[in-house]
Amino acid sequence: MKQPELIPHLFRTEFRKITAVLCKLFGIAHIEIAEDIASETFLRAIETWPYKGIPENPTAWLYTVAKNKAKNYIRRDQVFTGKIASQIKHTLSGIEEIEIDLSEQNITDSQLQMLFTICHPSISTEAQIGLALRILCGFGIDEIANALLTNKETINKRLFRAKDKLRTEKVKIEFPGAAEINKRLETVLTTLYLLFNEGYYSESRDTVLREDLCLEAMRLTYLLAENEHTSKPVVYALLSLMCFQSSRFEARKNANGEMILYQDQDETLWDQELISKGMYFLNISAQGDKISKYHLEASIAYWHTIKEDTHEKWENILQLFNQLLQIEYSPIAALNRTYALSKANGKAAAIIEAEKLGLTDNHFYFTLLGELYKGIDDDKARKNFQKALSLAKTQTDKQTIQKKIDIL
Amino acid sequence: MKEFILIFRHEDGHKVASPEQIQIWMKQTMDWVGGIAAQNKFVEGNGLPFDDSRVVWHNNVVTNGPFGDIKETIGGYIIVKANSVDEAVEFAKGSPVLQGDGNSVEVRQIAQRDSIH
Numbered sequence: 145m146k147q148p149e150l151i152p153h154l155f156r157t158e159f160r161k162i163t164a165v166l167c168k169l170f171g172i173a174h175i176e177i178a179e180d181i182a183s184e185t186f187l188r189a190i191e192t193w194p195y196k197g198i199p200e201n202p203t204a205w206l207y208t209v210a211k212n213k214a215k216n217y218i219r220r221d222q223v224f225t226g227k228i229a230s231q232i233k234h235t236l237s238g239i240e241e242i243e244i245d246l247s248e249q250n251i252t253d254s255q256l257q258m259l260f261t262i263c264h265p266s267i268s269t270e271a272q273i274g275l276a277l278r279i280l281c282g283f284g285i286d287e288i289a290n291a292l293l294t295n296k297e298t299i300n301k302r303l304f305r306a307k308d309k310l311r312t313e314k315v316k317i318e319f320p321g322a323a324e325i326n327k328r329l330e331t332v333l334t335t336l337y338l339l340f341n342e343g344y345y346s347e348s349r350d351t352v353l354r355e356d357l358c359l360e361a362m363r364l365t366y367l368l369a370e371n372e373h374t375s376k377p378v379v380y381a382l383l384s385l386m387c388f389q390s391s392r393f394e395a396r397k398n399a400n401g402e403m404i405l406y407q408d409q410d411e412t413l414w415d416q417e418l419i420s421k422g423m424y425f426l427n428i429s430a431q432g433d434k435i436s437k438y439h440l441e442a443s444i445a446y447w448h449t450i451k452e453d454t455h456e457k458w459e460n461i462l463q464l465f466n467q468l469l470q471i472e473y474s475p476i477a478a479l480n481r482t483y484a485l486s487k488a489n490g491k492a493a494a495i496i497e498a499e500k501l502g503l504t505d506n507h508f509y510f511t512l513l514g515e516l517y518k519g520i521d522d523d524k525a526r527k528n529f530q531k532a533l534s535l536a537k538t539q540t541d542k543q544t545i546q547k548k549i550d551i552l
Numbered sequence: 553m554k555e556f557i558l559i560f561r562h563e564d565g566h567k568v569a570s571p572e573q574i575q576i577w578m579k580q581t582m583d584w585v586g587g588i589a590a591q592n593k594f595v596e597g598n599g600l601p602f603d604d605s606r607v608v609w610h611n612n613v614v615t616n617g618p619f620g621d622i623k624e625t626i627g628g629y630i631i632v633k634a635n636s637v638d639e640a641v642e643f644a645k646g647s648p649v650l651q652g653d654g655n656s657v658e659v660r661q662i663a664q665r666d667s668i669h
Contacts, residue, residue: 463579466586470594478590489583497587 151193154202155186160282161251162210167279168254169214169244172261173311175279181217185210211244255280256367256374257317263332266313271306272335273342274299281360291342291353319373329374333382333438336361336368340386344393347538355393362386369425377432380425381439387422388445391415403540411451419449440468458487475503479512491516507535511545518552526552553633555595555662556640560647561624562655564602580648588632588643597630624654631662 159182166178188209189202199205262275270292277283277291289299320328343357365383368374395413398404426442444464447457465481478501486494495516503509510532517525526549533545565574588594602625607615617625627649634640637659644650644657 459579462586463582466582466589469586469589470597473589473592473594478592481586481590485583485586497590500587500591502591 150198150202151186151189154189154206156282158203158206158282159183159186160255160280161246162206163279163282164254164258165244165246165251166210166214168250168257168317172307172315172317175307175310177217179279181210181213184213207246211246214244252367252371254317255364256371257319259332259364259368260320260328261310261315261317263328263335264310264313264315265328265331266315267306267309269335269338271302271309272331273339274302275306276335276339276364277357277360278303280364281356283356283360287353290350291346291348291357293346293348325373326376329368329376329378332368333365333378336365337382337385337438339364340389344389347540351397358386358390358393362390377429378434378436378438380429381436381442384422384425384429385438385442385445387418387425388442388449391418391422391449403544405544406448414449422446422449435467435471437468437471440464440471444468453487455488458484462488475501475506476508479503479506479508483512483515486516491520495520505535507532507537507541507545510535511548514548522552553635554664555631556634556637557629557631557660557662558640558644558647559626559658559660560628560649560655561658562627562649562652563623563625565627566602568652577648577651584646584648585630587646588630593633593643595631595633597628599628600626602627624656637661 162182162185163178166181167175170178185206189206193199258279259276262279263272267275274288274292277288278285283291285296285299285303289296292299319325340358340361343354343359343361346354346357348354362383365379365386368379369383391414392406392409394415395409395411396404422442423446426446429439429442444461447461447464450457462481462484465477465484469477469481482494482498482501485497495513498509498513498516501509510528514525514528514532517528519525529545529549529552533542533549536542536545565577569577585594585597602617605617607617609615632640632643634643640659640661644659647657649655649657
């Protein structure tokens with residue numbers, strides 16, 4: 145890798161590791177110091193490497209600089225020393241003895257513990273996602289703003305408030321105790337699920353960035369799956385879901401960035417390796433005795449990896465949606481369930497059910513009604529598509545609906 | 553919004569129908585419940601297996617099965633959200649249990665925390 149690409153690449157992979165380890169060492173109250181030291185470390189690399197050449201082991205170089213900066217910081221700042229050094233182990237043996245452990249094991253543990261800290265119930269989900277992107281994924285503020293379709297100022301404010309909250313709540317950076325872990329894990333999984341969905345469903349035109357979001361969500365979920373504290377069936381279920389969804393990443397958009405609907409996708413573009421990983425993880429997830437929404441969604445996603453329309457496929461999808469809705473209602477699940485119903489039990493039955501949903505502010509609702517009436521009452525189909533068109537907000541959605549009207 | 557329990561009364565399906573027929577009822581029941589859940593009106597529900605059922609009477613007399621003189625007994629329930637008993641009754645009308653002559657779905661309001669006497 146050449147120098148211009150090397151630093152951004154290392155920034156993405158190493159910034160988050162250094163930040164997590166230092167933050168774990170200093171405590172959540174000093175999260176900004178950890179970020180600053182990590183940033184300064186990279187600044188030093190940018191200043192030095194072009195003149196002196198890239199060190200033989202760039203990562204080790206970064207870790208050494210980060211360690212020295214951290215030690216200097218502790219030594220220099222008396223206030224900090226007074227307040228913080230007492231919290232750090234080995235203080236008695238002197239600052240030189242402070243161990244800044246950038247081993248793989250400690251990096252992973254620190255990242256996972258930070259994940260639990262960031263996904264603390266005291267801060268909002270959107271703040272959790274922002275912090276996770278910044279601290280655990282090493283995204284720049286620009287990138288976060290772009291990915292979440294907002295501006296830098298909003299993200300900065302959101303992150304500032306969230307850090308402040310974690311500080312005042314004195315949230316510890318640690319694995320929750322055995323009694324608490326399932327409950328806390330639930331919040332963590334929700335955040336990772338939403339992080340993935342941000343990438344998967346984002347309207348952002350930056351495909352690389354969107355894919356990065358999905359990959360980061362998968363990476364963090366994989367860390368959970370690999371760790372003895374958090375290796376639970378529900379984690380594998382979420383991981384499986386992410387694999388199945390990502391397998392269609394390439395097939396979902398055409399060259400112009402327009403959405404290609406599932407039934408029109410070229411299945412040769414589906415990533416078979418991710419599909420088999422998804423099946424592998426789904427099997428592991430079946431070892432528990434509790435069915436989570438991730439289990440059900442992963443199973444639904446599994447059936448979607450079979451392109452052929454069979455009655456068995458849609459009957460299974462229908463029953464999975466029936467169960468999913470009993471665990472957790474969402475309008476999109478209700479609409480997808482009704483679509484599956486039309487495939488399994490016929491359009492007539494589905495129309496009756498669809499009319500009961502009453503999701504009259506949702507353009508997908510009218511798109512579904514349009515689809516169901518197509519071929520039965522084309523006039524009603526057209527009226528529903530037109531209603532959908534008037535409610536659709538994004539260009540992509542409008543294009544999709546207009547196409548449906550045109551071919552009616 | 554109020555909550556209503558819909559209590560199904562019917563004969564033990566295993567005594568009156570083939571496994572295939574029971575499969576069909578199962579699917580109809582799941583689709584029916586799924587339809588209620590798709591309207592965000594489902595709270596909870598469960599089937600009550602007929603095997604291993606007992607009735608404990610006055611003076612701790614225990615008998616097998618609740619059945620006594622009537623063939624139809626409680627086979628399950630679901631709890632739904634509804635604005636009125638009439639809306640809950642509309643849900644009940646869709647229950648596959650009602651395909652059997654003599655079967656019934658009893659609709660009862662769940663006492664709210666603040667209205668328990």
